[in-house]
Every structure is written in structure tokens, then in C-alpha cells.
Amino acid sequence: MTNHVASTRDLSVPVPVGGSGEVADLGRSFSSMMVALSTSLDQQQRLISDASHELRTPLTALRTNVEALEMFDAIPDDERRAMLADIRTEVEELSHLTAELVDLATDQNPINEPITTVDLVAVAREVAQRATRRSGREITVTDLGGNAIDGRIGTLQRAISNLVENAIKYSPEGSSVQINVDGGSIRVRDHGPGIAESDQPHVFDRFYRAVESRGLPGSGLGLAIVAKAAQEHGGTTFVANAPDGGAIVGFDIPTP
Template sequence: MVGQTYAGAAEVDEAFLQRITVTSAAAAASCALLSWLVIGRILRPVRRLARAAEHITTTRDLATPLPAAGRDEVGGLTRAFESMVGALRRSREQQQRLVQDAGHELRTPLTSVRGCAELLQRARGRLAPEDEEQVLATLVTETVALDEIVRELVELATDQWTAEDPEPLDLPAAAEDSARRFQRRTGREIAVTVEGGPVPVLARPRALQRCVDNLVGNAVKFSPDGTPVEIRVTGTRLSVRDHGPGIAPDDRQAVFERFFRAAGTQATPGSGLGLAIVHDLVAADHGTVFATAAPGGGAEVGFHLPPAPQH
């Protein structure tokens, strides 16, 4: 018979178990600490971005600086948020400028209407018939101007055609339709020239027709009586040429600003919003506008639109 004690082996097992327990606890604590540090470092930009967003929401201060954007996913989120805030800031600036410009433009006809009304109120029938007729004609003229300004301000501020979906459209058809209506309404000769084959454009139908109408109406307004208005369509480009005084080189971008009036045109009827509406509608359909001098005098104003995708 042979006898053997297992006390030494048990001590080894117990010591090994203790070491494993201590080592596992230390490793778990180290992993937790490291994870906390890493996650905290990752989430720190998110927390800063969240604080900035809360500050903007509370104060409505769109000029609040945002944390620096890195090259990771959080940096991409920060850049996207910065782009959104920038768009909101530009939109607010445009709204404030529109309100200021509108107030300035509305003040003149309102002052004229008020003056005429006060004159009629004080006179109480004592005005000479020709003077009274002149005052009433001024009232009608200024009221029509007010109506036009308010209508175009509403269209410019709300963009009534945003609910429309872009679709392939025929530029020559829109030009022909506008030419027929304006020729019937004004008696002015309006010629349409199409160069090259038709290229469908991607745009909103009613918005496109409004753009063409505004360009033709602007050309009719500035062209002398007896001169034609010419619409030219080349591919995805449409231009309207008049035979008026033309546009100075320094004013060719400014004519698309709201309420802009070039030197010498302040007495011309209109709200100064027609080309601004064209600019906004074309830009919404990812197009561009232009204004140049026409050969032989006059101005050529128009736009480019993106071609419709081929199926």
C-alpha cells in the first residue's frame, strides 16, 4: 500500500485561484477605467455640440460659435449642424432685409395715398373737377402699385410653388405660351426663336411659367413702343431681349436683388421684385440667372436650368 498527501496540490490550486481572482478584478477595473476615458473623450465633442444647440435654442442666437469639427463621425455631424445653422442665419438675414426693404418701398405709396385722402377730406367737394380727377387718378395708381408690391412680396416670401414637384418641361412651349398671352394683352410684337433641338429641363411647371412671364413683362416695360421683344431658347438656356436703355455693367448682378432700381428707372412703374422672384425660383430649381448687354442696344436677361435626366 502507498499513501500520498494532496495538501501541496490544494495549496497550489488555492494560490492559483487567488491570483486569477485578483488579476481578473484588476483587468476588469482597468478596462472599465480605460473605457470611461475613451468614451468620455469620444462623447466630449457631442456634449459640447449639445450645449451649443441648447444655447441656440434658448437664446435664438445663430451666431453662437460651434466646437471645432474633427475628421471623425462627430466632426461630420458638427459640420452638418454648422451648415444648417449657417443656412438659418442667412435666411434670417434675408427676411430682415426683406422686411426693411418692404417697409421702405411701401412707405412711398402709402404716403401718397394718405396725402390724397387728406386732401379730399379737407376739400370736401371744393376742388376743381380737373384737380379732383387728378387726385383720384393718383389714388388709383398708388393703390394698384401697393397691390402689386404686396402680392409679389407674398410670393417672394412664401414661394407658392414649393409644393410642386420638378418634372421634365419644354422651354419652347413655355416661351410660346408667354409670348401669345403678352402679345394679346399688350399688342407688342414678341418673337420666339428656338436654336437647336429641344432639350427638356427639370423644373416646376408654374414656377417656370412665372419666370418667363416676369422676364417678358420686364422687357415689355423697358422697350420703347413699336420695338419687338425677342425670346431665344437654346438648349436649356432661355433669354429675353429688349430694345430699351440696357443695363450698366455694374448693375447686371444687382438687378436680381429685391427692390433694386437702376439709375434713371426710378420713375418706371413696377415693384422692383420681378427679377428677384425669377432669381429665387430659378435657384430653387438649381439653375442660374444672367443679365448682359444685347448687340445693337438693349438688355438680354434670362436663365439656365438643369436638363431633365434621360430615362
């Protein structure tokens, strides 16, 4: 069997285990290790495949604009400025996507980010202030009894920020976004069209984009990073539609 794995890299071959004793225990441990390795390899291959697909669009747009600038010397100034703006936007999207891919590809917690006592209300307010300055939107934070939790503050900031950015992206221009903090729970509510029931089970999947949102900017990784952050803190994710319209997306983390 070891020769088969070495030559084919096929980790799905079951390890024959029978009897009892130390040899049988070793066989079962080895079989469990093979299953874990096979699952990890499948996840890596899927991430690489999805990432390759996602990177293709901005790279193609970059190449097209650069080639046009190289080929045509007499491009009017306004068109040249528009092309350069497009290039800048695509570079920013690539940078953002790369950062998200690195985040998702790193299974272990960052060694330079220790677990500390985190005030979720304070973190949410800081995220809201930054997002307001960037977007001009009204973003409110309501403290419904938020508790301090033990966690990694940078990871939690990123998760809440991704929830807010997602809400902004799917809300009408000028509409507000609400962040509710209750214990270890974060709920971010927008005033957009809501999320179809068929899409709700998938919104935290890597690269998932609902049909209605495929024309919008983004990588489809933001909410996957939220799910990863919640999982790292022993929590779960949440998605629903508000009774009076809009979506509510968030996570729940156990409190001490």
C-alpha cells in the same frame, strides 16, 4: 452657450468642437445648423427691411390722395378722376408687390405645383400672347431648338413673364421684344438703352434699381423672382448688352 442664444437670439456664436466621436459629430452638426439658421434669419430681416422701405412710397401716395379727397369737397371732376386713377394705380402696385414678396419669402416650392414636363417654347408663346394683348407690343418667340424640361410650369411662366415685362418697361414705346428659346435657355431681348456694366452683377438682386430706372414703376423684385425660379430648377441667370443696342436677359436650365 444655449443660455446665451436663448437670451440674446444671437446665432453667430461658434460652437466649440474638438476631438472625435459621436459628441464631436453632434457638435459639428449643431454648428452647421446654427450657421444655416443665422443666414436664414439675416435674409428674413433684410427682406423685411427692404420691403418696409418699398411699401412706404405707395402707402404715402395713397394716404395723400385719400386725405385730399376727404378735405376738399369742391375738387373739380377732372382732378378727382385723376386722383382716383392714381389711387387705383397705387393699389395695383401694392397688390403686385405683395404677391412678389410672398413669392420671395416662400423658400420651399409650392406644394400644389408638381414637377411636370414643360415645353418652354409653348410657355414662352403663351406669355408673349398675353403680354402683346396687354401692352400692344410686338413680342416674337423664336424656337432655336427648345427642349422640354422637368419643372414647375407656373414658376417658369412667372419667370418668363417677368423677363418680358422688364423688357417692355425699358424699351421705347412701340418697339418690339424678342424671346429666344434654345434648349433650356430663355433669352429676352429689348431695344432700350441697355444695362450699364456696373449694374449687370446686381440686376437680379432683390429691390435693386439702377439709378436711371428709379423713376420708373416697379418694385425691383421681378428679376429677383426670375433668379429664384432658375435656382429652384438647378439653373443660372444671364445678362448682357446686345452688340447693336438693347439688353438681353434670361436664364439657363439644364435639360434631360
